[in-house]
Each structure stands twice: as structure tokens, then as C-alpha cells.
Amino acid sequence: MESNNDEPRRLDGRTVSGLQQALREQAIRAMNRGGRSHHGRGGGRHRGRPPGLRGREIGMFYRQRAMEREQQEELESFVLLQPEIIVKVQKMLSEYDSASTSTFRSEFENYFKSIRSTSFEQNMKEKLLESCVEQDDRLDEKMMIEYDEMMDNLKFQENMITREKLPVNTKKEEILNAIASNQVVLISGDTGCGKTTQVPQYVLDSYLSSGKASLCKIFCTQPRRISAITVAERVAWERAQHLGESVGYQIRLQSVLPHERGSITYCTTGILLKRLESDPLLNGISHIFLDEVHERDVNTDVVMGLLKEIISHRPDLKVILMSATFNTSTFSAYFNNCTNIEVQGTLFPVTEFYLEDVLEETKFANFPEEVQRKRPKWEKYRNKYKQSDSLDDYTSFIEPYARSVQDKYSKFVIEGIKNPNSEKINVDLLTALIFHISFNKPAGAILVFLPGYEAISKLHTSITNSKFYSAEKFKVYALHSMMPTADQKSVFSRPPENVRKVIISTNIAETSITIDDVVYVINSGKSKMTNYNPETKLQTLEEVWTTLANNKQRRGRAGRVQPGICYHLFTRAREFTMDALPTPEILRTRLESVILNLKMLRIHDVAQFLRKLVSVPDDSVVQTSIALLKRLNALDEREFITPLGLHLARLPIDPQIGKMILLAALFKCVDPITSVAANLSFKDPFYRPLGKEKLVDDIRVKFSKDTKSDHLMAANVITEYREEKRKGNERSFCYDNFLSISTLNQLEKMKGQFTDLLMEARFLESSDPTDPKNNYNSSNLDLLRSIISAGLYPNVAKVRRVKICKRRVDPRMDIITPEDGRVSFHPSSINSKQTGFEYKFFAYFMKQKSTAIYLFDTTMINPRALLIFGDGEGAGFDQLGNHFILLGDSFRFRTNRVSAEVILKLREKFDELLQKKAINPGPVDPESEDALLLGAITEVLNAGRFSGHPDYSSDEGNVM
DNA sequence: GGGGACGATC
Structure with missing residues (x-):
């Protein structure tokens, strides 16, 4: 056993010094303390104390030192690989070293280089040459006949009576004239004025009746998925048509598209934003309506910023902003004091x-x-x-x-x-x-x-x-x-x-x-x-x-x-102090996804672009977000998008979760990890009916089985749901377990979308999440947890010790993150209900401060996974000859030389593999040297798994 | 011991 070489108990963290200090200082301080071991502490208590201290000062000194020690302990851990694993992995690595490196897959290289080297402007100019919508006389004639038929339809005429009573109807001509003679028009009106349903129809009908319908293609964005559907349904109904004729909708993973020309499409703002990535000039679209701009959600603000640039390259494109009646001057001013037509609402007093x-x-x-x-x-x-x-x-x-x-x-x-x-x-x-x-x-x-x-x-x-x-x-x-x-x-x-x-x-x-x-x-x-x-x-x-x-x-x-x-x-006095408007969302949120999306649009100077938005986010938030993207290797040192970043940007998901599913493809554990990803990026499928909170919590624990993971709990829910659905039993299953069928169905669809995209990017051979080819390792629990932590990194917390209160973990106690100090498991996390943990480390996605700093979703993590998939300034040894590896800039792992070498080599080689795969995407060939590396990593993870054997497991993390 | 609301091409 390795304990003969490096006996774990003697490598207890207590003998090592200040972690956030320079290494030199650490070593000197450690020497001052005489390098005493844990066991020797009782012996010469006064020896480490500086001379000349008296009375109270001595007490202060020891108190200070106790506090320092406690802090170190919190962030310091211990990791050792078994000798037989070291031999095995070193052998695998030496074979891997001799393997050749890979080169760009050519078509990907061209795409990647065009994104890095062209600008948003250049790209639009290039696209302009390709795009030109020609009038189609035959189509115009056909649509004019259809239009006449619609006008003759009794249902249409009946509906028209109601439509004509809407307040917006009084401004119909004014609006049409304004749109005809201006590129940008603002229409403001309160609830019930009919702007959302009527104005796009006014425009479409004016084209239809003048026989130019082939030149009219209207998109109208909505901030919410539901409203895109209901508005489209309403408008189709008003026209006595079905969805899919002159009116349709498009939201994520669901659409009824209308005719290609002479039509109105209601879509979410996110759909338009995503489309702009490959179609920055909005090819073929004649009118863009942005509805509910006053709500100031991030997507709408970004789209407004982009449209402002796009319109100069598309003089024929009409932009119509629609807003409630407050704050309209902001939007008008933003678009060069554009015309504002105001409409009264129909609400009762x-x-x-x-x-x-x-x-x-x-x-x-x-x-x-x-x-x-x-x-x-x-x-x-x-x-x-x-x-x-x-x-x-x-x-x-x-x-x-x-x-x-x-x-x-x-x-x-x-x-x-x-x-x-x-x-x-x-x-x-x-x-x-x-x-x-x-x-x-x-x-x-x-x-x-x-x-x-x-x-x-x-x-x-x-x-x-x-x-x-x-x-x-x-x-x-x-x-x-x-x-x-x-x-x-x-x-x-x-x-x-x-x-x-x-x-x-x-x-x-x-x-x-x-x-x-x-x-x-x-x-x-x-x-x-x-x-x-x-x-x-x-x-x-x-x-x-x-x-x-x-x-x-x-x-x-x-x-x-x-x-x-x-x-x-x-009181009326309080009303007087209230703000006029809520803070726009873009000033209240992190910006990783927004920045990555802008990079895809070839907007390289992101900060400069963001400064041109209606509301300008704090530069420090921009810088923090860029720093994280760099840390994820999505951006390089000069803030250019990397091949990996490009893959992440194409996924409709936060970059960290995107990385998680990319790794799942490489490690062949696609089904559970895409479940985790879908769950994290959409919403929790559990309902929480009033008075049933505890019941729901218990059910969550039941679904978590023994994973110690909220994430894998969610994956279990999806697996069981699928099984029950196969048996035709899903309704009672969902009812009994407080689950939302519609949320679960959406999660399943999202999983399919992820695998479709991963296959398109050539990371998978099958687009079925459950295909065995994608899931060779899906039952390897420790690997799954490792992939989760690799994606969520650097969101890592450590349990210091567990306090039990009424046979449950007291969630307020003794969990720390390097950035925040003490944090807590949110009571809805299944780990707030566990009574024992095999490892001290946890990965989380959502951290939010309310009454405390809560981690909402947590997975217990094998620290070896963190060391291999994480980052940090490397490793070394202090003057006592104690080897260590750093994780990030704060967690520190005591180890021995060979373990450090093997772990850091794996970390380095894995980073290389990821970059290699990013420029030359493809599934990992089981016969290839890449499979050898992944095998070596799996080997180390598995060998570090908690086995109940106290010799090494206890110091790696067992806290109970 | 506790969770405002939204969103993601072809």
C-alpha cells in the first residue's frame, strides 16, 4: 500500500502554511513552526512563537495562528494515487505521447477563420452581394386572388367588425404612411389597443392589395414563447385562416411556418437573435417588428443594438418598434428621433x-x-x-x-x-x-x-x-x-x-x-x-x-x-419615491452568453458594441464575463473566439453547460449529461404546490438514489419518466411525483436538440441521446459526476465538516467557496438532506444570495476529477519537501511527486485533446490514442472512488 | 430551512 511511502495522517494539512500568501512566505512560516506534524503539536507549543511577546500578545499570537490554520484547512486537501495506478497510467501516457497530433478539418478551419478575421460590417457587405429578393409577378397574382377570396369570406368580414373597433384602427393610415416613408417607426400603445395583432396585418394587406405581396415578409418578435403562439393563432383566426397560411409562428423547437413570402411570422426574440448569427442582413425579410421593447429584456436590447447597425446596410428593411406608452422617448431617441405614433388603450378606468x-x-x-x-x-x-x-x-x-x-x-x-x-x-x-x-x-x-x-x-x-x-x-x-x-x-x-x-x-x-x-x-x-x-x-x-x-x-x-x-x-408618499421604471435586465445580469453570441456575429470589440446599447452594462461585469470565457478556453488571450468557443456559441445554452455536453460526447455518457444540461438551462420539472414543499423535497431525495447529486437526480427523473411513458403510465407518474409533463417533454426535446447539434458538429455518430453508441459510460457514476464538475468548473465548494441537526445536515453550516467564504446548500438541494459524504467537494451551477448565499444545485465530486478537469497555476513543493497541486487559485492539494506528475500530465494532455477535438471534431475512436488518454483519466477517477477503505479514502475527503 | 418573471435558426 502507498501508506508505507506517504502515510496520509502525517501529511495532514495542519502542518502547512498560508495558502494565499506567496510560496516563499509559506515555506518560511512553516519552518518557523519547525515542521511539526499533527502528532507533535502537543509537544513544544511555545517553539513557533516569536520572541519578545508578552501576556496578551502571546494569546493574540496563538489566536491569530489558530485562525490562519483553520483557513488553510478549509482550502487544503489531500490526494494520492495508488502506486499500481501510477504505473499503469504512466505507461498509457508514454504511449499517448508518441501519438501524432491532429490538424484542422478543412471546412471547419475556413469557417473558423472567417469568423475570426471578418468584421460584422464586412460580413454584412459580403452577404449583401448574395441577397436580393426579386419581385415574383406570378406569385403576386396568385396571392392577390387569395386575398380577394379572404375578403369575401364571411367569417373574415365578421371578424373585421371587431377589428375595426380597436383603437389602433383609427391610426391605420397614419401608421402605414409612417412606415412607408421612414425606415424606423415607433408605435406606442397600452394594453388592448391592438397594435400586436393589427399593425403587421395592415402592412401585409397593403402589399397584398397592391399586388406586391412577394416583396413582403414580416417578422414580429415577442419576448415570450406563449405570446408568439397565441398572437399568431389569434391573427390567423382573424383572417379566417389556419396557421401556416399567411400567418405562422416560430419558437424554440416548435413552429408552424407560414408561406415563404407574403406572410407574418411571430417569433421569440431569441429566434431572431440566433438567426442573425448566420443571416446578419435578415435576408428576404422586409419588416421587423420588435414588440414589447419597453420590457427591456436582454435579447430585445441586443437586437435593437444590432438592428441599428444593420439598417444602414439594408435601406429597404423596415423596423417597427412597439412599446407601452411610457418611456417612449428613450426608444425614439435611440433610433435617431424616429417617428412615434401613439395609440390609446381600451382598458376600462x-x-x-x-x-x-x-x-x-x-x-x-x-x-x-x-x-x-x-x-x-x-x-x-x-x-x-x-x-x-x-x-x-x-x-x-x-x-x-x-x-x-x-x-x-x-x-x-x-x-x-x-x-x-x-x-x-x-x-x-x-x-x-x-x-x-x-x-x-x-x-x-x-x-x-x-x-x-x-x-x-x-x-x-x-x-x-x-x-x-x-x-x-x-x-x-x-x-x-x-x-x-x-x-x-x-x-x-x-x-x-x-x-x-x-x-x-x-x-x-x-x-x-x-x-x-x-x-x-x-x-x-x-x-x-x-x-x-x-x-x-x-x-x-x-x-x-x-x-x-x-x-x-x-x-x-x-x-x-x-x-x-x-x-x-x-401611501401616496411612498409612491412619490418609487422609480419610474425597473432596471433593464442587461444591467442586472452576467454577460457570458451575450458576449459569446456577439463574437459569433463577428463583433470582436464586444465592450465597444455594448457601449452603444440603450443601457450600457457596467464595464467590470463585461470584464468578469470575458475573464470566465477565457478561463473556459472559449476566448483566447486576445479575446478572440477559439475553436472550442465557436462550438459552445453554436449551442443554445450557457457556455459552461455547453462544455459539459461536449465532454459527455467525448466520454460517451450522453443521455444522463444531456438531461443534466437540459434541466440546468430550462427549468426544474418539479412543481411545488402550496403545503407540499416537504413532500416534494422527499421525492427529490428518493429520485437522487445514492448519487449525492441534484443534477443526476434530474437525470434519473427523465429516465424514469421515459420508462413510464413507454408503459403509458406517465400521467399518474407525474401526478404522484409532482412533476410537470410539459416541462419534461420540453426537456426531452431539448436533449434531442443538443444531440442533433453535437452530431452536426461531428462530435457524435448518432443523434439519439439514448443510442448505446453514445452511452458506453453512462452507468459510471463517478465519471458522470466528474463530467458535471468539469462543465461547472470553477463553481466549486467544499464542505468543511458536517453538522447534524435533527438527523439532517444543517444546510447553513460549514460549506465554503474560495470567493464567498461560507455558503449553504439551498434547502431544496438533496445534499442539504444527506447525512454523510464520501468526498468534501461539490460542483454547483446556480449560486444566489438571499437570506444566505445558497447553492441551489449541487453534485458531490471526486477531487481527482477537479484536479484533472480544473485549472490552476500548477504545482510544486514547499521547503519542507511537501508536494502540492493547486486547483484554481485557492484550493490546494497535498500530494507526492509522482501523483502530482501524473495528475498534471493528464490535465495538460486533456486540455490538448479538447483543443484538438475542437479544431477537428469527431467522436473518439476506441482504437485511437485519444481513447487511451480518456481511458487513463477514467482509470484515475475510478481508482479514487470511495471504497470504504480508510487508508486513502479518508484523507481524500470522507467527512463522516 | 426556502424558490420574481422570461429566452435560444435553417
Whole structure:
């Protein structure tokens, strides 16, 4: 056994010194400590102490040293390869060394070089020569006849009566003239004005009737998949046609395309963006409508930036921006002060009330007097100054307003709004208001906007537990993206007479879900926002005040069928402090995918391009994202896209996950890893119905089997779903396990898309994810976990020690990442429920700070995989002769010389292999030298697998 | 011990 050469216990991390210091300093400090081993610590305690310290200083010194040691321990580990493995792998590597290297596959080389050497501008000029849409007289004639037939259709004529009543119809000629005489036009109008369904039809019909339909091809982008479909269906219906005639849609993995010319295609913004990669001039397209530009999602902002450049090369291309009626000058200004045509909406008037009115009406005065301290004691003291500060702020902000309205409201109302707790979400007040409306106001559904799951859950409980509640008189729905109600039709159905429908929702009901019979809206004034902090490099989820734009949108939800009422649960004074608009998404997010996509468009100076967008992201975020892309080898040192980066950019997926499925192709474990990738890039298939949270968590643990992996748990779910579907049993399987059939089906489709693309790029021989040829290693659990970690790298966390609380891991304890210090398993991660781990290392994809820094999805990782697939400044030995390997710039592994050599050689050779495969894509031939290398890697991973044998496994990571 | 909402050619 190797323990004869390097006895693990004596290589305990405690004898080595400061990790983030220079190596020299480390060595000197270690020497000062006399190189004592763990066992010798009890002996000469004073020997490492500098002379001249007295009294308290001695205590301070030891305390400091204990802290240093603890920090080192957190980041330091131990790895040793067994001698027989070393011999075997060294032999394999020496054979591999003699193998020849590969060269560019020629057609890929040309493509790659054209992307690196041409600019966006040049590329457009080249494409212009190829593209020229000719008018087709015969087609025009045919379409004109069809158009006449449509006009004669009774159904069409009947629909036209309704269409002509839409407000946008009053501006029809003005709009058509503006589009005819301008390249860019902005049309702004509020919900219900008909711009989305009508304006593209006005344009199409003007071409049809003038016999030039072959020159008209309209694309209209939508931010959401669902709206692309429903709008297309509606427009086809209005024209008394089926989808696929003059109207169609295209979203990811699903489309009904209309006729090639003389047609309207509703698509998601993402589809247009992807198309631009190979078709930057939008060949054959005559009109681009960008709808809902006011929502300011990343894709729309980027497309606007690109269109601004494209239009000068395509003078015949018309761009029509469509927006809600706020903030329109921003878009008009962005496009050289383009014409803005404003259209009135058709919503019914909505009366607004504010907190002070609600208190008066409900007689609610029951706000908690004390400042509630939910935080632990220590935090209270730490924030003491801050707390009182914000209290003073509140007082000085509310006092003048309270004085100005004191004659209009009862004294208890004025006292109420002066209480800072009146600004917190108050379930009692919400419940009182809901029953007040229910028993005193005319019929109509009540829609409550709350920030998130917790508040929805509390209010739901409060309502249904109330003495005023009865199941016969109320129908209460909770609406959240993770709840099944969001996918069901029942929430749209009108309740029987005398039954009050109450919908408690997140902002999913602001844009994505529209419920027509809502008459009363209750706006809590709060919503949740993800944000990205460039300094801490952390994504956060914060509860924030809504903006005036949100308030307007929420209010509008009450006026769809009749005049409505909106109750804002904040004062008019608070409204005065609210922002006009939400922060555009591009300022709140990381930019890896955006940057890689721009590189594909041959936009090399990404930072310069981003500076020309409507909102300019922080340069430090751009730089952080570029740095990660370099670390993934997607960009080279000069920030040019690499062959690997090009493959990653072509996949519709985050670059890290793209790398994961590329590795899965090389290592032949495609089915489980594409499941992991689909799950990470789309959404979790589990529903979380109210009150079933624990049940769902238990089911997740059940599906995880013994993998210690949320990712492989998801893969297991897909495998079992497929099996149940084969048996015709999928409905009950999904019902019993709180799974969404539609999400699972989409995940399956996405897997197919990944394998299609991998095959197209020649990394696979079969495009069936389940083909045995793609899955020789799919049952090698340790390999699967390694591939996951290789993709997710450098997202690595380490468990320091496990605390058990009520027979479960306490998820708040003792997990660290080098960048953030202490983090936690999110309670929904199956690893927050495990009681023992064989390895200390975990890979994760999503990290988000809310009440703590949570890792949402985690896989326990064999540290050998990290060392082979990770990066770092290499290895060496300190002055005590202790060998080490670095992982990244912080994790450090003690080892011996031969182990270090073998591991680093594998790392180097694997990097080479990946680059080689990127320039000459192809499956790994089992007879080739590449297979030998992959075999050697698998050998090392397998030999490091936890075997229950304490001699080496304990120091590599066993923590229980 | 807890999850605002979206999205990805041919």
C-alpha cells in the first residue's frame, strides 16, 4: 500500500502554511513552526512563537495562528494515487505521447477563420452581394386572388367588425404612411389597443392589395414563447385562416411556418437573435417588428443594438418598434428621433386607492408596535446604527405627508401610516381587505400581487383559516411559476355566481398570465428582483419596491372587462419615491452568453458594441464575463473566439453547460449529461404546490438514489419518466411525483436538440441521446459526476465538516467557496438532506444570495476529477519537501511527486485533446490514442472512488 | 430551512 511511502495522517494539512500568501512566505512560516506534524503539536507549543511577546500578545499570537490554520484547512486537501495506478497510467501516457497530433478539418478551419478575421460590417457587405429578393409577378397574382377570396369570406368580414373597433384602427393610415416613408417607426400603445395583432396585418394587406405581396415578409418578435403562439393563432383566426397560411409562428423547437413570402411570422426574440448569427442582413425579410421593447429584456436590447447597425446596410428593411406608452422617448431617441405614433388603450378606468384609504375603509389599525427583529441577536447589534438611521429616515419622510393629509383621514389612519411597520407586507391587513371586498363590493375576481412564494403561502393560509372563509363561497388560487396552477386552465374559468375568485400571484400575472374577469387588484407594492453585484460577483434576489411602470401594469389588470378598483398597499408618499421604471435586465445580469453570441456575429470589440446599447452594462461585469470565457478556453488571450468557443456559441445554452455536453460526447455518457444540461438551462420539472414543499423535497431525495447529486437526480427523473411513458403510465407518474409533463417533454426535446447539434458538429455518430453508441459510460457514476464538475468548473465548494441537526445536515453550516467564504446548500438541494459524504467537494451551477448565499444545485465530486478537469497555476513543493497541486487559485492539494506528475500530465494532455477535438471534431475512436488518454483519466477517477477503505479514502475527503 | 418573471435558426 502507498501508506508505507506517504502515510496520509502525517501529511495532514495542519502542518502547512498560508495558502494565499506567496510560496516563499509559506515555506518560511512553516519552518518557523519547525515542521511539526499533527502528532507533535502537543509537544513544544511555545517553539513557533516569536520572541519578545508578552501576556496578551502571546494569546493574540496563538489566536491569530489558530485562525490562519483553520483557513488553510478549509482550502487544503489531500490526494494520492495508488502506486499500481501510477504505473499503469504512466505507461498509457508514454504511449499517448508518441501519438501524432491532429490538424484542422478543412471546412471547419475556413469557417473558423472567417469568423475570426471578418468584421460584422464586412460580413454584412459580403452577404449583401448574395441577397436580393426579386419581385415574383406570378406569385403576386396568385396571392392577390387569395386575398380577394379572404375578403369575401364571411367569417373574415365578421371578424373585421371587431377589428375595426380597436383603437389602433383609427391610426391605420397614419401608421402605414409612417412606415412607408421612414425606415424606423415607433408605435406606442397600452394594453388592448391592438397594435400586436393589427399593425403587421395592415402592412401585409397593403402589399397584398397592391399586388406586391412577394416583396413582403414580416417578422414580429415577442419576448415570450406563449405570446408568439397565441398572437399568431389569434391573427390567423382573424383572417379566417389556419396557421401556416399567411400567418405562422416560430419558437424554440416548435413552429408552424407560414408561406415563404407574403406572410407574418411571430417569433421569440431569441429566434431572431440566433438567426442573425448566420443571416446578419435578415435576408428576404422586409419588416421587423420588435414588440414589447419597453420590457427591456436582454435579447430585445441586443437586437435593437444590432438592428441599428444593420439598417444602414439594408435601406429597404423596415423596423417597427412597439412599446407601452411610457418611456417612449428613450426608444425614439435611440433610433435617431424616429417617428412615434401613439395609440390609446381600451382598458376600462380603474380607480386607485392607497394604504391610507384602505386603512380608513377596513378600519385596520393593527400594525405591530415594536420593530420586529427576525434577525439573530448578533446581527441586530451589528446593524443597530443602521436600523435607527433608517427609522429616522422613515419618520422624516412620512411626517410631512401625514401632516398634509391629517384632516382627510381618521387619527388611527394617520398613526397607522406613521408606523414604519405599515410598509411591511401585512397578511392580516391583506386578509381583512380581501374579505372586505368580498362581502361589500360587487362581483369580480380579486388579484393580489405579492413578492414571492413565502408571502403567497402565508396569505393563502390566512385566508383559508379565517372564520369568514368557506370553500363554497370562495375559490382561492395561488399563482407562481413553480406551482401547477400556472399551467392549468382552471384559474381562467369564471366561478359560479356568488363565489368569489381570489388569485394570489407573483408578478407572473403582470405580463405572462392574463385573467380576464379580474375587477379588483391589490398591489402590495413589492416584488422580487435578481441583481448582479459586480464587486462581490454574486447574484442576489432582493425584495424591492415596485416601480411606477409595474404599478400601472398591475392596475391595468383590473380593467379588462369592466371598470375596476386597484388598492395599493403603500401611501401616496411612498409612491412619490418609487422609480419610474425597473432596471433593464442587461444591467442586472452576467454577460457570458451575450458576449459569446456577439463574437459569433463577428463583433470582436464586444465592450465597444455594448457601449452603444440603450443601457450600457457596467464595464467590470463585461470584464468578469470575458475573464470566465477565457478561463473556459472559449476566448483566447486576445479575446478572440477559439475553436472550442465557436462550438459552445453554436449551442443554445450557457457556455459552461455547453462544455459539459461536449465532454459527455467525448466520454460517451450522453443521455444522463444531456438531461443534466437540459434541466440546468430550462427549468426544474418539479412543481411545488402550496403545503407540499416537504413532500416534494422527499421525492427529490428518493429520485437522487445514492448519487449525492441534484443534477443526476434530474437525470434519473427523465429516465424514469421515459420508462413510464413507454408503459403509458406517465400521467399518474407525474401526478404522484409532482412533476410537470410539459416541462419534461420540453426537456426531452431539448436533449434531442443538443444531440442533433453535437452530431452536426461531428462530435457524435448518432443523434439519439439514448443510442448505446453514445452511452458506453453512462452507468459510471463517478465519471458522470466528474463530467458535471468539469462543465461547472470553477463553481466549486467544499464542505468543511458536517453538522447534524435533527438527523439532517444543517444546510447553513460549514460549506465554503474560495470567493464567498461560507455558503449553504439551498434547502431544496438533496445534499442539504444527506447525512454523510464520501468526498468534501461539490460542483454547483446556480449560486444566489438571499437570506444566505445558497447553492441551489449541487453534485458531490471526486477531487481527482477537479484536479484533472480544473485549472490552476500548477504545482510544486514547499521547503519542507511537501508536494502540492493547486486547483484554481485557492484550493490546494497535498500530494507526492509522482501523483502530482501524473495528475498534471493528464490535465495538460486533456486540455490538448479538447483543443484538438475542437479544431477537428469527431467522436473518439476506441482504437485511437485519444481513447487511451480518456481511458487513463477514467482509470484515475475510478481508482479514487470511495471504497470504504480508510487508508486513502479518508484523507481524500470522507467527512463522516 | 426556502424558490420574481422570461429566452435560444435553417
